Amino acid sequence: MSGNSGSGANADKRPNELLGSWFVRSGWSKGELARQVNRRARQLGANHISTDTSRVRRWLDGENPREPIPRILSDLFSERFGCVVSIEDLGLRAARQSPSASGVDLPWTGPQTVALLSEFSRSDLMLARRGFLGTSLALSAGPSLIEPMQRWLVPTPASPVHVEPAPVADPRRPGRLSRPELDLLESTTRMFRQWDAQCGGGLRRKAVVGQLHEVTDLLQEPQPEATTRKLFKVAAELAELAGWMSYDVGLQPTAQKYFVLALHAAKEAGDKPLGSYVLSSMSRQMIHLGRPDDALELIHLAQYGSRDCASPRTQSMLYAMEARAYANMGQPGKTKRAVRMAEDTFAEADEWDEPDPDWIRFFSEAELHGENSHSFRDLAYVAGRSPTYASLAEPLMQRAVELFAKDGEHQRSYALNLIGMATVHLLRREPEESTSYATRAMEIAKKVRSERVNTRIRKTVDTAVRDHGDLTVVVDLGDQLAVDLPETAEAV
DSSP states (O other), X not given: OOSOSSOSHHHHTSOOHHHXXXXXXXXXXXXXXXXXXXXXXXXXXXXXXXXXHHHHHHHHTTOOOOTTHHHHHHHHHHHHHTSOOOTGGGTOOOOOOOGGGSOSOOOOOHHHHHHHHHHHHHHHHHHGGGTTTTTSSOXXXXXXXXXXXXXXXXOOOSSOOOOOOOSSOOTTSOSXXXXXXXXXXXXXXXXXHHHHHHHOTTTTHHHHHXXXXXXXXXXXXXXXXXXXXXXXXXXXXXXXXXXXXXXXXXXXXXXXXXXXXXXXXXXXXXXXXXXXXXHHHHHHHHHHTTOHHHHHHHHHHHHHHTTTTOOHHHHHHXXXXXXXXXXXXXXXXXXXXXXXXXXXXXXXXXXXXXXXXXXXTTOOHHHHHHHHHHHHHHHHHHTTSOHHHHXXXXXXXXHHHHHHHTOSSOHHHHHHHHHHHHHHHHHTTOHHHHHHHHHHXXXXXXXXXXXXXHHHHHHHHHHHHHHHTXXXXXXXXXHHHHHHSOSOOOOO
């Protein structure tokens, strides 16, 4: 760390050379960084934070800001550079954390999984409004993430691990769940998933976290073994959904923590396909954070762990995510092979004897085309805005857009694929067509509470303005963006 350890005025006055280096390379002014910190703080509910240029200057001079600002700075620089930039990389001190509140290397046992789920969901409900939970966690990447996740493959002990009952039973609860009560929990989870697809992660995230906390309460009561497994399955699905919604609104460390806990719960449920789905969500997040090598490791772990039990639809989704990882690593041959495998395996989905679980129902023909088109689009970017790969992306993206236009449920996916079409047309130097798709995406984004959608639209419009700012339609698009999607707080 640079000038932030020790005490006394002299230590505080030593310039933070690490933060200064990242700051200079970012191209931001002090005022721009201050505005972004304030905006992110509002999104997290930390409305007491009000940063200005003089405060940024003090940080560069060696002052160590209080939480949640170090985490906000880590997130902002990570997004700017497309890789994980930790608090330590910025020469700042992280707040001391308990092992249960930070990191991903957690014990793989039933009772501790329940305890950690309960503790984390309770903290989220209590602290998310003030922004301290999502910004007091560290993102893990590289071996510190992959190696603990590999323990998902270690066989569970033959004898089931029972959670010890609470010393005093709650008189308001009968203790043992009936079949109709379990069915209701599962149908509620399906309803939450539909809400997320239609409305984005910002609207119902806290409701999902609250339901997850209720399920952990049930897991701390004596239940038959079969009921306990079903409750772990519900907990895994809810934790994955809480992670996905957190990812959607930009709470990246919170999302990763929920994904890790979801994988633990899926293991306790004995549900390998569900575990592979959780790993695929973690893989998506790693691609978003500029870590395609980590994304590929997670997908290969998912494929190996569910190789003998995942349905064709689930396997197809994993191949599509493998293609995304290879594309972002700039490997066209392996990308094309994974795209073909995704298409071929998806063609077998209708012949599968058993019904697919609800969590993979989203992976439709539209989603398949959307993922594969994004792989070719990503290849085009990695290959220096290659028109060849953009041409491969366009027909697939067009088909995805057409199918999603008929699907009233998956509105966020529709918006993301409209943005994808806008970027493909920019790659093909067709700004007028690009603005048409971006405008349609903005219409949906106004109804969908998704910071991920908003961020992608802003980046696409910024690129259009940078490359084609002399065109009236592009100038008008930039003006419309400021009206339709002002940079205001998102509900989390």
